[in-house]
Amino acid sequence: MADVAEMAGVSSQTVSRVANNRSNVDEATRERVLAAMRMLGYRPNTAARALATGKFRMLGVISFGLNAYGNARTLEAIVSAAQDADYSVNVVSVRAQTESAVHEAFDRLTMQAVDGIILIEAQILDTSALRLPSGLPVVVVDGEETRRHPGVDTNQAEGARLATEHLLDLGHRTVWHVSGPQDSYAARRRAESWHRTLKDAGSRVPPLLYGDWTAASGYAAGLELAANPDVTAVFAGNDQMALGIVRALHEAGRAVPHDVSVVGFDDLAESAWFLPSLTTVHQDFEEVGRQCVALLLDQFRVGHADVRGATSVASNLIVRDSTAAPLGA
Template identity: 90%
Template sequence: MADVAEMAGVSSQTVSRVANNRSNVDEATRERVLAAMQVLGYRPNTAARALATGKFRMLGVISFGLNAYGNARTLEAIVAAAQDADYSVNVVSVRAQTESAVRDAFDRLTMQAVDGIILIEAQILDTPALRLPSGLPVVVVDGEESRRHPGVDTNQAEGARLATAHLLDLGHRTVWHVCGPQDSYAARRRAESWHRTLKAAGAPVPPLLYGDWSAASGYAAGLELAANPEVSAIFAGNDQMALGVVRALHEAGRSIPDEVSVVGFDDLAESAWFLPSLTTIHQDFEEVGRQCVALLFDQFRSGHATVHGATPVAPTLIVRDSTSAPPTS
């Protein structure tokens, strides 16, 4: 720091203010200090900064299944929001939803010095006996309204209602649903809302078919649905399963959307390039990430959680070519 100060012709305190991005430095001086830092290869000592400010400028993320599209996009959004606030992110991926696995993940992040922790799709938090380690702000993605910790999630129920109502409004007698795995919060919420929407409309409620979010599981369910001539509308729990459903229908010779309409959920970047392009529910993962980071920062400022339960982020219906009115004959 002294070398930078000497080269830039300023005090060490001014170098410190620039390194900490303080506003009380005029722009010409800031540029001179930054140029000296570049020439000398200076990097602020994060440990010393943490001792001075009490903040490590590091967020921890615990994710239960990064291979899932929604979880990966949510993590990407959290990282972007953290970087915008000049924070880094340390990620721990946990395979098993067990109390010991959660505590171990917390321990590892705590030892690596984080200011707060975000958990992605943590059904284990619904275990009544589980108590998270105290002392760190926590935010949960996919939060139940009754949970003790602040949470953020796409309004899964509203997304499923939009998908189901869209198909009913087109004139389909009922809507079949390929649900995600039974241990998934999002899958349960979507299935429950699909069921409620059919009941409210006085439509028959067909039996659920289960998948595991993969295209292969959608294909298996699609083969079963394709063999049933009564099926004219299908709501798949995510776009990947919808892709499998579409493949199965094509192989069975059932035209989309002339004979069968299909709706997905997520709005993958590739969904617009399906054949036909896929009607789906768009999730605003960027907003979910921003809200998560904002809730952590709110706890940093106040010293406690000022919001509890889940903050919903609204989904939107994207209508493309995979849905139409049912066949008339």
């Protein structure tokens, strides 16, 4: 720091203010200090900064299944929002939804010095009396209906309702649903909303089919649906399964949307390029990331015991070419 100060012709305190991104440095001086830092290869000592401020500028993320598209996009959004707030992110991926696995993940992150932790789709919090370790601020994403901790939810129920109502409004008498795994918080919320929307509309509720989020599982379900002439509308739990369903219907000689309409969920970047382009529910993962980081920062400011409740991020329907009125409507 002394070398940087000498080269830039400023005090060590000014170098410290620039290193900590303080606003009370004029731009010309800031640029001179940054240029000296680059030339000398200076990097702030994060351990010293933590001792001085009590903060590590590091957020921990515990994710249960990074292979799922929604979880991966949520993590990407959190990392982006954290960087915007000048924080780094340390990620632990947990395969098993068990109390011991959750506590082990907390221990690993705590040893690596994080200021707060975000849990992505930790449905164990919704199905057990698990108590998270105290002492660190926590935010839960799509995984806790009981609201024991501050949380951010994409509005799964709203998205499923929009998808189901869209197909009913087109004139389909009912809507079949291929759900994600039964142990998925997001899949359960979507399936429950689909069921409730059909009941509220006075429509018959068909048997529920299950997949595992993959196109292959959608294809298997699609073969079963294609063999049933009563099926004219399908709501898939995600876009990958919708892709498999469309493929199975095509192979069975049932055209989409002429014979069967299909709606997905997630709005993959590729969904607009399916043949036909896929009607789907869009989730705003960028907003989820911003809200997660904002909730943690709020807890840093006011104390994590004082921040409760959940923030809901809206979903919206993107109508494309895979849905149409049924034949004869």
